[in-house]
Amino acid sequence: MSNIAILAGDGIGPEVMIEAKKVLACIADKFQITINTTDYDVGGAAIDNHGNALPPATLAGCEQADAILFGSVGGPKWANLPPTEQPERCALLGLRGHFDLFCNMRPATLQPALASLSTLRSDISAQGFDVLVIRELTGDIYFGEPKGRRGEGDEETGFDSMFYSRQEIKRIAHLAFQAAKKRNNKVTSVDKANVLATSQLWRQVVEEVASEYPEIDYEHLYVDNAAMQLVRDPNQFDVMLCPNLFGDILSDICAMITGSMGLLPSASLNAEGFGMYEPAGGSAPDIAGQGIANPIAQILSAALMLRYSLDQDKAAQIIEQAVTSALDNRILTADLLPEDSKNQAKTTSEVGDYICQFI
Amino acid sequence: MSNIAILAGDGIGPEVMIEAKKVLACIADKFQITINTTDYDVGGAAIDNHGNALPPATLAGCEQADAILFGSVGGPKWANLPPTEQPERCALLGLRGHFDLFCNMRPATLQPALASLSTLRSDISAQGFDVLVIRELTGDIYFGEPKGRRGEGDEETGFDSMFYSRQEIKRIAHLAFQAAKKRNNKVTSVDKANVLATSQLWRQVVEEVASEYPEIDYEHLYVDNAAMQLVRDPNQFDVMLCPNLFGDILSDICAMITGSMGLLPSASLNAEGFGMYEPAGGSAPDIAGQGIANPIAQILSAALMLRYSLDQDKAAQIIEQAVTSALDNRILTADLLPEDSKNQAKTTSEVGDYICQFI
Ligand SMILES: CC(C)[C@H](C(=O)O)[C@@H](O)C(=O)O
Ligand SMILES: CC(C)[C@H](C(=O)O)[C@@H](O)C(=O)O
Numbered sequence: 001m002s003n004i005a006i007l008a009g010d011g012i013g014p015e016v017m018i019e020a021k022k023v024l025a026c027i028a029d030k031f032q033i034t035i036n037t038t039d040y041d042v043g044g045a046a047i048d049n050h051g052n053a054l055p056p057a058t059l060a061g062c063e064q065a066d067a068i069l070f071g072s073v074g075g076p077k078w079a080n081l082p083p084t085e086q087p088e089r090c091a092l093l094g095l096r097g098h099f100d101l102f103c104n105m106r107p108a109t110l111q112p113a114l115a116s117l118s119t120l121r122s123d124i125s126a127q128g129f130d131v132l133v134i135r136e137l138t139g140d141i142y143f144g145e146p147k148g149r150r151g152e153g154d155e156e157t158g159f160d161s162m163f164y165s166r167q168e169i170k171r172i173a174h175l176a177f178q179a180a181k182k183r184n185n186k187v188t189s190v191d192k193a194n195v196l197a198t199s200q201l202w203r204q205v206v207e208e209v210a211s212e213y214p215e216i217d218y219e220h221l222y223v224d225n226a227a228m229q230l231v232r233d234p235n236q237f238d239v240m241l242c243p244n245l246f247g248d249i250l251s252d253i254c255a256m257i258t259g260s261m262g263l264l265p266s267a268s269l270n271a272e273g274f275g276m277y278e279p280a281g282g283s284a285p286d287i288a289g290q291g292i293a294n295p296i297a298q299i300l301s302a303a304l305m306l307r308y309s310l311d312q313d314k315a316a317q318i319i320e321q322a323v324t325s326a327l328d329n330r331i332l333t334a335d336l337l338p339e340d341s342k343n344q345a346k347t348t349s350e351v352g353d354y355i356c357q358f359i
Numbered sequence: 360m361s362n363i364a365i366l367a368g369d370g371i372g373p374e375v376m377i378e379a380k381k382v383l384a385c386i387a388d389k390f391q392i393t394i395n396t397t398d399y400d401v402g403g404a405a406i407d408n409h410g411n412a413l414p415p416a417t418l419a420g421c422e423q424a425d426a427i428l429f430g431s432v433g434g435p436k437w438a439n440l441p442p443t444e445q446p447e448r449c450a451l452l453g454l455r456g457h458f459d460l461f462c463n464m465r466p467a468t469l470q471p472a473l474a475s476l477s478t479l480r481s482d483i484s485a486q487g488f489d490v491l492v493i494r495e496l497t498g499d500i501y502f503g504e505p506k507g508r509r510g511e512g513d514e515e516t517g518f519d520s521m522f523y524s525r526q527e528i529k530r531i532a533h534l535a536f537q538a539a540k541k542r543n544n545k546v547t548s549v550d551k552a553n554v555l556a557t558s559q560l561w562r563q564v565v566e567e568v569a570s571e572y573p574e575i576d577y578e579h580l581y582v583d584n585a586a587m588q589l590v591r592d593p594n595q596f597d598v599m600l601c602p603n604l605f606g607d608i609l610s611d612i613c614a615m616i617t618g619s620m621g622l623l624p625s626a627s628l629n630a631e632g633f634g635m636y637e638p639a640g641g642s643a644p645d646i647a648g649q650g651i652a653n654p655i656a657q658i659l660s661a662a663l664m665l666r667y668s669l670d671q672d673k674a675a676q677i678i679e680q681a682v683t684s685a686l687d688n689r690i691l692t693a694d695l696l697p698e699d700s701k702n703q704a705k706t707t708s709e710v711g712d713y714i715c716q717f718i
């Protein structure tokens with residue numbers, strides 16, 4: 001029996017989560033397993049109901065669960081709160097910090113059938129790509145102290161601190177090399193070692209770890225160069241290993257160049273395999289409540305959850321195959337259709353239903 | 360009479376610099392002005408000759424000059440030196456720091472005639488774009504102290520410090536709004552204010568400066584979103600105002616999506632209008648010495664020098680028109696030609712000669 005904390009959040013979060021729950025119910029049925037889901041408030045909805053984007057009851061619920069399935073948070077209503085109270089920062093950094101979810105995995109695949117959606121030139125997108133960004137998620141300049149302000153008038157200064165310890169680098173690097181082993185045997189480590197002392201240690205430790213995986217092709221790139229290479233020839237990459245801040249930027253570039261962000265799941269794991277699973281895209285308040293949002297990223301996030309936290313790899317595969325079948329059969333929401341055929345779009349729940357049927 | 364310090368550097372630097380000097384000689388002739396150029400060693404060449412990528416004699420020569428025309432530095436020969444001794448870091452950060460060149464301007468324009476070179480999808484590149492990245496160049500995490508390492512074993516930690524003062528933000532922000540006024544009246548400020556205290560001050564000060572320019576359209580974007588927007592729809596941007604680290608990444612993305620990095624100049628200025636001018640691309644050691652490198656970015660860098668440091672706007676315009684004419688007449692080096700017509704390529708010196716003739 002597995003207990004899942006469901007944190008649907010704001011915007012399109014709740015409506016795509018309904019489809020992910022449908023799919024989990026089908027899987028439970030097919031595999032004769034019990035998956036209990038319990039809903040908790042998070043993000044803007046939680047601010048409205050409890051005055052806090054990550055209320056204690058939500059955290060307590062997550063602690064009791066085997067995994068967290070997260071929707072998306074944020075919207076214009078809460079955009080003017082002070083930064084530390086805003087839904088995205090408060091909920092996401094709160095959960096990452098509390099559960100030590102140091103390993104963020106964001107696969108970005110350009111599906112051949114959808115190559116025309118890619119924002120890259122057709123001869124580049126025709127090559128396709130399949131990149132897994134492994135982003136360190138609890139260190140770097142995100143949580144480093146001191147951070148704040150000091151001084152007055154023109155001398156007033158804002159400051160932040162970047163840190164990585166050898167141990168933090170080692171654990172994420174091993175995960176990247178292990179992932180590459182199951183994929184295409186290449187790791188590209190990203191840093192800014194020509195400027196940052198933190199990056200110099202990063203590079204050194206990653207090199208040490210690389211030497212334990214002689215069968216894996218290994219290279220390191222400066223972050224500015226990595227960003228350029230991604231928009232020139234993403235097909236050269238397999239696993240990209242990134243510190244937190246650079247991973248934030250590069251994983252979003254990877255997602256955008258697929259042209260189909262609505263398909264991309266992500267996983268954030270800790271050392272015990274406990275994890276939080278969420279779509280790569282945001283809460284998309286502009287299309288929320290219309291039943292047109294793409295539920296696939298949320299559904300594939302549930303698949304990753306089955307794989308990494310619930311040890312149900314077979315079930316994860318079945319979901320992934322059902323999604324592929326939906327795409328092959330052009331069961332597509334509007335975001336995946338070109339301007340001139342948006343009228344063929346399926347609704348959020350039609351896509352969910354199709355995937356369930358196919359399971 | 361103007362004195363220019365010429366720092367040609369490594370790789371293709373010397374050969375493209377010859378063309379820029381040719382063009383400066385034509386301009387001096389046409390406008391009846393005296394432009395003295397003096398060559399100094401920099402980068403790998405200076406390491407080889409003097410054991411230091413930025414020798415005291417070079418710095419002294421630059422101090423005497425009215426402006427610095429810089430080529431490019433670095434190459435495999437020096438890639439394994441310790442980071443602080445490497446040509447790129449040592450020469451570039453050294454010059455920026457020494458002359459307080461806090462304002463880096465990197466224009467990236469997609470020329471309609473060359474739209475097919477862009478790495479973006481054809482319907483996106485067909486829109487064209489004209490983005491000016493204004494990057495703060497002497498603050499942020501580049502120079503912030505403390506930076507280094509401490510601790511031992513698995514606890515060994517690398518660290519860096521990010522800082523911006525109100526005064527530093529203000530001076531670069533004013534330059535961005537002034538630049539927008541002469542262009543398309545829009546400033547996009549980039550930060551990570553949902554995570555960084557430095558960015559929160561950045562955003563606040565930029566907002567204050569923005570209120571002094573009510574006629575300019577102003578927005579702020581998180582860096583991850585800005586990177587995504589650039590590869591989705593660069594045409595939405597006019598001036599992008601960036602802190603040092605984010606500007607490093609975003610200006611390189613801008614350059615890459617033009618598909619014609621060999622055309623892009625840059626300027627790095629201090630408060631007195633003293634500046635250093637250099638191509639956006641690197642030293643390209645793989646094609647150095649073959650006479651095939653594109654000299655246009657170097658030539659346009661000389662044009663920017665005439666405009667910003669030598670108060671010769673008319674001369675700058677003449678050079679820019681001559682370059683446009685060269686492109687229109689398909690006087691193109693190989694980098695600007697599609698695979699199947701590389702045999703029509705002009706050499707480095709043919710392009711320089713054409714531009715001189717046209718002046
Ligand atoms: C909301 C923000 C704090 C967060 C981050 O920067 O990590 C987001 O951009 C992400 O990538 O999940
Ligand atoms: C070489 C390096 C220090 C430099 C930087 O990061 O500023 C380079 O990437 C640039 O953009 O000029």
